[in-house]
Amino acid sequence: MADAAELSARLTSALAEAGDLTPEWRGPFEKVPRHRFIPDTVWVEDGDRLVPVHRADDETAWLELCYANDFVITQVDDGDPAGPGQVGHEITSSASRPDVVARMLAALQVEPGMAVLEIGTGTGWNAALLAERLGADNVTSVEVDPAVADHARRVLWQASYQVRVAAGDGAEGYPACAPFDRVIATVAADRVPHTWAQQTRPGGRVLVPWATDFHNGALVSFLVARDGTMRGRIVDNVAFMRLRDQRGKRASLDRDVRDVGGARRSFTGLHPYDVVGEYDASLAVGLRVPRCKLIVTHDDGGAYTVWLVDPWSGSWASLEAAPGAERFPVRQSGDRDLWQEVEDAYRWWNGLDRPSADRWGLTVTPEGQHLWLDSEDHRIDR
Ligand SMILES: C[S@@+](CC[C@H](N)C(=O)[O-])C[C@H]1O[C@@H](n2cnc3c(N)ncnc32)[C@H](O)[C@@H]1O
Incomplete structure (x- = not known):
């Protein structure tokens, strides 16, 4: 069985070969081992149930999950597994897929010295990658679940990334450290909070996985205008869990x-x-x-x-x-x-002539959001 360093090197090379990892992000991926951010108990899907895998019971299985190019489920049912025998039903926190993390970081288009706000700290791995590239002082991360935030803060600090991790509702951003040059949501929104535009400098970018009830896979890259609105197009296909208060109802x-x-x-x-x-x-x-x-x-x-x-x-x-x-x-x-x-x-x-995903755009203003096709002149009422 390969050790963590070998598995990490393999994953990084595979992401680079697939074109997901850009040269600027290769160094951070090499220096920030994912397994150091993953809790000792993770969860795997078994039919429609989520069952735990404990590191103490099977270190090899746990490590393989940490270095697969896949998401790792790190919390179920808001930390209180609902089913008998510690079986979970709903994924409520995870480490995102490494290829998605790499593509989103590339799409964020950061430069040295930029201040970044991350929404959805989760394990802290993405925050650590940002800190490795930009310096921990330039990274703020907000996580709604206090226990998840505590875990992330602890492992980030143990790894010497003194990122500011705040427990709270990321829909409110983090006004104390605004304005930011970039906001990256690693949690999906159906209604995109205008707060993220308000807390970003004009000309800055806000990256948001945008979800509908039927389809969960549209990454929108917004540019913030001087008037405080933001406009963006769909740039990738990524699926994320929803902001906690936009989760709606689970279908069963x-x-x-x-x-x-x-x-x-x-x-x-x-x-x-x-x-x-x-x-x-x-x-x-x-x-x-x-x-x-x-x-x-x-x-x-x-x-x-x-x-x-x-x-x-x-x-x-x-x-x-x-x-x-x-x-x-x-x-x-x-x-x-x-x-x-x-x-x-x-x-x-x-x-409509079967528009591809990249032709849809979204504008977010203080009054709400609206959808358009190709340009704002072709507004689509939903
Ligand atoms: C896919 S995980 C984030 C992955 C993370 N960036 C990483 O590197 O592991 C999504 C996280 O968003 C959090 N979340 C959900 N709603 C939130 C909200 N309103 N504000 C902040 N965090 C939220 C969840 O608790 C979960 O931990």
């Missing part, structure tokens, strides 16, 4: 799919993959269809079922995709015809 097939016998039945010729498997299409559907969560379950033999669930109203829909089929059975239940809404949104996107 066990809880939300009711009255299967009474569901309205029909067929569609639209292949579910075209809607949920194509990034540009599913992003656009998410812009159009609120309060609709997506779950995909796989059956034996390559068939799968797409579930659409509105946990607020109790409406749900399912779509079965068998290999080679050209017509797909649909079931819809509740007040909303969720599949119909999704299919209409897909056709709306088709009618």
